[in-house]
Amino acid sequence: MATKKFMFVNRKSPYGTVYALESLEVVLISAAFEQDVSLAFLDDGVYQITKGQNTDGIGQKNFSSTYKALGDYEIKKLYVEKESLEERGLTPDDLMDLVWEDEDDDWAEKPSIILVNRAEMADAMAEQEVTLSF
């Protein structure tokens, strides 16, 4: 089967609606199809990968650890929009430490998060062949 450039665009916060959780399910399936996958986090979507999520008070599953497993599925391009962070008073330090292991470099851990500004995000989107927005 052909390989295409897939981008999953995450625009909503992790809880409150089911979009983020169900989006991750599609992302993991796409990895099984060995596609060239990237993720984009913008608007409230940047909250999906913030550190220290705790869902004890709302009776819902905390699925934030799934993002840490993405590197193991060869998903290593997570574009995060700087403006969206700034608009919410967040900095890159508020985000989880998401990495992938480079087998060509003695399995060194490398960061998956790619900070981009709004114009660079548009460029990354323009390169895609299949863009699914959640």
Place this chain on the structure above:
Amino acid sequence: MKFTIMINEGPYQHQSSDTALQFARAVLAQGHEIFRIFFYHDGVNNGTRLSVPPADDRLVQKEWSELSKEHDLDLVLCIAAAQRRGIMDEDEAKRQGLDANNIIEGFRISGLGQLIEGGIESDRTVVFGD
């Protein structure tokens, strides 16, 4: 051109399913091909046959069902999303030990791989959502 269409919202609450219907009709009218239409999130509610809107309103699910019959379309409900929301076909209802099914004719239930395959096989993938 070959299209895959993804619908992420249910009927009535959001317009995206109505818009997708118009888009699908326009695609077919212009002689293009629809490889697959995939329903995800609350979009799986487009596949129930138990909706009863007021008599002067449209019945969105029936419009999908009829479009499917007319053009032999592949309408797929995501199984995980459908199970969460209680959309069942006969086999799935039996497997889950449920007392009823509610899927409307013209739809089938399958996995998310069908969406990814649609993206790979089609020239354009168009998402209708909130």
